[in-house]
Amino acid sequence: xxxxxxxxxxxxxxxxxxxxxxxxxxxxxxxxxxxxxxxxxxxxxxxxxxxxxxxxxxxxxxxxxxxxxxxxxxxxxxxxxxxxxxxxxxxxxxxxxxxxxxxxxxxxxxxxxxxxxxxxxxxxxxxxxxxxxxxxxxxxxxxxxxxxxxxxxxxxxxxxxxxxxxxxxxxxxxxxxxxxxxxxxxxxxxxxxxxxxxxxxxxxxxxxxxxxxxxxxxxxxxxxxxxxxxxxxxxxxxxxxxxxxxxxxxxxxxxxxxxx
Ligand code: ADP
Ligand code: MG
Numbered sequence: 306x307x308x309x310x311x312x313x314x315x316x317x318x319x320x321x322x323x324x325x326x327x328x329x330x331x332x333x334x335x336x337x338x339x340x341x342x343x344x345x346x347x348x349x350x351x352x353x354x355x356x357x358x359x360x361x362x363x364x365x366x367x368x369x370x371x372x373x374x375x376x377x378x379x380x381x382x383x384x385x386x387x388x389x390x391x392x393x394x395x396x397x398x399x400x401x402x403x404x405x406x407x408x409x410x411x412x413x414x415x416x417x418x419x420x421x422x423x424x425x426x427x428x429x430x431x432x433x434x435x436x437x438x439x440x441x442x443x444x445x446x447x448x449x450x451x452x453x454x455x456x457x458x459x460x461x462x463x464x465x466x467x468x469x470x471x472x473x474x475x476x477x478x479x480x481x482x483x484x485x486x487x488x489x490x491x492x493x494x495x496x497x498x499x500x501x502x503x504x505x506x507x508x509x510x511x512x513x514x515x516x517x518x519x520x521x522x523x524x525x526x527x528x529x530x531x532x533x534x535x536x537x538x539x540x541x542x543x544x545x546x547x548x549x550x551x552x553x554x555x556x557x558x559x560x561x562x563x564x565x
Contacts, residue, residue, distance in 0.1 A: 306365075307332040307476060307507050308353065313362030313372075315348050322348040323359070324531040330476070330524075335498065335508045337518045339542075340528035341551060346511045347389055349528070350478050353509070354386045355379035366476070383475035387465040387482055389511075395454040399445060402453055402464055403436035406471030439467040443497060459490040466497065470506075477501060479510045483517055495521055519543065527551070 308330040315323040323345045330336050338346050352359050355376045364372040371379050385406075394402055440446040443463040448456065456464065462482055469477055479498070483491045495517050502508055512518050518525065519539040527535040527542060529551040535542060542548055 306330065307367060308509070309363075309365040310349070310353070311363040311365065313349070313352060313359045313364065315345070315352060315357075316360045321531050323352070323528075325362075326528070326531075326533050328526050328533060328536060330507060330509060332475075332507055333502070333505065334523040335502050335510065335521050337522035337525040337539075338509065338511045338528065339513075339515075339518060339525060339552075340534075343530075344528040345531040346528055347480055350386060350480050350509075350511060353476075354384055354478055380472055380474075383473070384478070385469040385472045385474035385476075386478035387462070387469050387480060389480040389484070391458075391461050391465055393453050393456075393461055393464055393468075395452075397453055398449070399451050399453055399456070399464055400433065400436050400440060400449040403439050403467050403471050404432050406439075406468035407432045407435055436467075436471060439471045442470065442500075443467045444493075458485050459487070462486065462494070463497075470501070474506060476507045476509060479508065479512070481511055481513060483512055483514050491517060 306329040310329070311327050313323055313326045314321065326345075326349065338349060340346055351357055352372070353364060355371065355374055355378075358372050362372070363370055366379075366382060366384065369382070371382065374382075394405065397405070437446060437449060440449055443466055445460060445463050445467065448460065453461070453464065466479070466482065483494050486494060491514060498508055498510070498521055510518070510522070522539055525537065525539055525542045526533060527545075527548050534547045534551060535545045537545065
């Protein structure tokens with residue numbers, strides 16, 4: 306198993322955001338994490354990517370316990386992510402944002418970079434070319450020198466994806482990467498995610514667009530009020546009574562709230 310989450314609980318004061326959750330992710334798959342708003346999906350992503358540790362439980366990546374490791378070590382081990390609220394450096398150009406992702410694997414120290422040693426300069430050139438490759442992959446190469454602050458939402462999400470890929474992850478977490486995208490952009494994102502899988506990268510995705518989730522996922526894990534209520538293939542999940550009641554219940558409430 307690439308990733309094993311074992312009996313993980315996360316409490317924020319009195320709020321139990323994840324409750325005794327266990328599941329595993331096999332190398333090479335696209336796994337979906339779904340559930341109504343507030344189910345604990347982003348909290349789970351935050352623990353797997355070491356934004357914060359679980360209150361109880363273990364997170365094991367390639368056989369190694371990572372639940373107490375700092376964020377930068379977990380990214381060096383090969384876990385990268387995008388955020389529900391995009392975190393792009395707005396005052397940098399598009400290509401600079403991708404180069405930030407690449408920097409975790411370069412050898413030059415801060416000092417040699419500061420003095421522009423030949424080695425640092427050579428590395429910078431390679432970084433630039435590599436960053437361009439990732440921009441090409443997501444289709445943003447034409448915007449490489451634009452300020453990131455000028456990008457529309459769809460391009461920002463692609464840029465964050467390119468930056469995460471530039472860390473050469475084994476496991477890529479995508480938190481609502483299609484939120485706010487139009488139909489065409491969502492289809493393009495689905496195609497990209499499938500290409501990422503074809504490169505051998507395992508993808509763990511939180512997404513509200515059920516068509517997208519059902520189409521691309523090999524396996525789906527369902528959370529409701531912090532607990533795992535189901536796990537299975539898209540077909541199994543679509544027909545699962547507990548999922549239907551958790552989901553449709555929430556859906557009907559939301560629709561009622563909208564006055565529909
Ligand atoms: P989802 O991503 O499934 O919508 P979240 O994981 O964001 O759900 O939230 C699960 C619960 O945990 C919610 O009740 C939320 O308010 C709470 N929560 C999430 N993050 C924090 C935090 N940093 N501090 C306090 N409460 C949090
Ligand atoms: Mg969330």
